Amino acid sequence: MKKIIIALSLILSNSIHSDELFDDLLLNLGAPLSEIGFDQKTTQSQDGVKIAYYEKGSGENTLLFIHGYGCNSKYWWAQLGSFSDDYRVISIDIAGHGESGRNREDYTMGKFGDDVVAVMNHANVEQAFLIGHSMGGPVAIEAAVKLNNRVKAIIGVDTFHNIARGPASPFLRLVINTMFRIRQDSSTEDAVEKQFREDANQILKDWVSNKAETTDARASRGSLSSIISMDYPSQLQKIDIPILTLNSKFWMETNLDGGKKEYPGYEVDFVDGVGHYVMMEKPSYFNNWLENVLENFLANQEI
Numbered sequence: 001m002k003k004i005i006i007a008l009s010l011i012l013s014n015s016i017h018s019d020e021l022f023d024d025l026l027l028n029l030g031a032p033l034s035e036i037g038f039d040q041k042t043t044q045s046q047d048g049v050k051i052a053y054y055e056k057g058s059g060e061n062t063l064l065f066i067h068g069y070g071c072n073s074k075y076w077w078a079q080l081g082s083f084s085d086d087y088r089v090i091s092i093d094i095a096g097h098g099e100s101g102r103n104r105e106d107y108t109m110g111k112f113g114d115d116v117v118a119v120m121n122h123a124n125v126e127q128a129f130l131i132g133h134s135m136g137g138p139v140a141i142e143a144a145v146k147l148n149n150r151v152k153a154i155i156g157v158d159t160f161h162n163i164a165r166g167p168a169s170p171f172l173r174l175v176i177n178t179m180f181r182i183r184q185d186s187s188t189e190d191a192v193e194k195q196f197r198e199d200a201n202q203i204l205k206d207w208v209s210n211k212a213e214t215t216d217a218r219a220s221r222g223s224l225s226s227i228i229s230m231d232y233p234s235q236l237q238k239i240d241i242p243i244l245t246l247n248s249k250f251w252m253e254t255n256l257d258g259g260k261k262e263y264p265g266y267e268v269d270f271v272d273g274v275g276h277y278v279m280m281e282k283p284s285y286f287n288n289w290l291e292n293v294l295e296n297f298l299a300n301q302e303i
Contacts, residue, residue, distance in 0.1 A: 021283045022201075025078045029207045033073060033091070036081040043122035045095060046114040052099035053092045053119045057084035061152075061298065062125050065091040066116060066143075068134030068159075069223050070188065070212035072098030075133065078283035079290070087294075090128075092119050094139065096219025107222025109135075109230055113142025120147060129294065133157040133279060135223060137245070138230050145238045153297055155290065156245030158276050163232040163243075163266060164258035172228070188212050188220070195251055195276035204280060236263045242297070243267070246289055251276040 034040065038054040045051050054073050063083055065076045073080075073091035083089050093100040094112045104111065116139065120128060129152050130140040137159030144151040192209040244267045247254050259266045271278060271285065279286045 019282065019284045021078050021082075021287070022281070025280060025283055026201065026203055028077055029204070030074055031077070033077070033080065036077070037084070038080060038089075038091075040099070041122070042099075043118050045111070045118045047104060047111065049095045049104045049115075050101035051092065051095060051115045051118055053090055053123070054080070055088070055090045055123060056080070057086075057088045059087040061294070062088040062090065062128040063294075064116065064120070064125070064128045064130050065089070066094065066130060066132040066136035066139050067091075067097065068132070068136045069227070070097070070192075070215040070220060071133070071208075072211070074098070075277070075280060079131075079279055079287060082287050083290075088125075090119065090123060090125070092116060096216045096222070102216045102219065104219070104222075107219050108226040109138050109142045110226075112139040112223075112226075113144075113146055116140070116143035117146050120150065126150065127152050129153050129155055129297075131155045131157070131290070132159060134159050134276065135227055138227065138232075141232070141235050141239065141243075144241060145235055148239075151239075151241055152301075153242040153244065155293060156243065156247075157278050157286070158246070158248050158251060160243065160245050160254075160259065160266070160268075161247065161252045162255040162258065163236060164255055164262040166233055167231045168228040188215075196281075197250055197273075197275045200275055200281065204277070208277060208280075233262055241265065244293055245269070246271060246278060246286065248274050248276060248278055250274065 033054045038056045040052060040054055042050055042052050067073060067075050072093050076091050080089055080091055092115060094115045095104045096102050096107055127150050130143060132140040137156040140154045144154060189209060192212050196205050242265045243263065246269050249270050249272050254268055256268055274281045
């Protein structure tokens with residue numbers, strides 16, 4: 001019934017999206033990834049928390065997708081099916097999200113990075129491209145610190161806006177964490193609203209907002225606290241791999257010059273007419289961009 005309603009809304013809408021993959025995504029929001037051939041598997045992170053992940057494909061190169069704050073693997077639906085024909089594709093639900101465990105004592109970027117390491121080990125992945133949306137970007141950096149040369153490159157989606165900054169001051173962290181704890185539901189709703197352009201598809205906006213608001217409260221608070229505590233300069237000194245990201249010009253300004261000065265391997269492309277969820281709002285555009293990035297990287301690697 002839900003798919004019928006969405007299909008009718010697409011037909012009746014005055015602004016039907018021209019991207020067929022986008023239309024397919026709307027019809028399959030929240031659908032089990034098993035419907036596109038992915039196997040769900042589980043492992044344990046370093047602290048014993050259950051970590052769910054999804055896998056398909058047997059290509060020579062592995063892509064590991066890492067979702068952002070309040071999200072899960074289903075946010076990558078438009079990418080997972082497309083890339084699993086030519087690559088081995090894995091998507092992770094980090095702790096406190098999706099089908100993974102919610103019994104973690106302390107949610108931090110470092111421990112989310114441990115989740116990625118656990119999946120890499122359990123799936124016997126020698127090397128992978130880590131692809132992270134939003135908070136998934138810093139999680140990928142934390143994983144890369146631990147995985148070293150097992151990461152070929154980090155590919156970001158509207159993330160790494162200011163990798164030249166250190167952690168927020170203790171006072172600022174206290175203020176932000178306190179305000180978020182008091183107004184968590186309304187703060188989450190407001191934040192998601194600001195991540196979309198006014199002309200964004202309402203069905204997608206409502207779905208994303210609902211998922212963010214129903215994320216485990218402790219995981220949400222821990223994620224926010226750890227994000228603003230992230231010490232990019234310190235962690236970037238521990239890795240030496242390319243970082244490439246596709247950022248929206250809408251949601252948050254990117255400190256391109258500061259980022260390049262801080263980390264010479266940092267590259268950013270920009271896209272107009274889209275909000276924070278680039279891979280969902282413009283899936284065909286994003287998939288073409290990602291395919292080009294991967295092909296160029298692999299071609300240069302062979303030289």
